[in-house]
Amino acid sequence: xxxxxxxxxxxxxxxxxxxxxxxxxxxxxxxxxxxxxxxxxxxxxxxxxxxxxxxxxxxxxxxxxxxxxxxxxxxx
Numbered sequence: 001x002x003x004x005x006x007x008x009x010x011x012x013x014x015x016x017x018x019x020x021x022x023x024x025x026x027x028x029x030x031x032x033x034x035x036x037x038x039x040x041x042x043x044x045x046x047x048x049x050x051x052x053x054x055x056x057x058x059x060x061x062x063x064x065x066x067x068x069x070x071x072x073x074x075x076x
Contacts, residue, residue, distance in 0.1 A: 040048075
């Protein structure tokens, strides 16, 4: 998805158009057809926030453990 966003940003700048987020046939990836999408419910947004916070906490723990392991290996 980040690759698709970057490609769209670069091609939008080059074509001098502001079409970011619109479905185009030149897109690299197809994420499906969402004609019936009416938006998110409040509880879904809270779940997304929780997932982001949890991912950040787990990432921080992983980085801290990796640093500690590297220091432990260096002392051996």
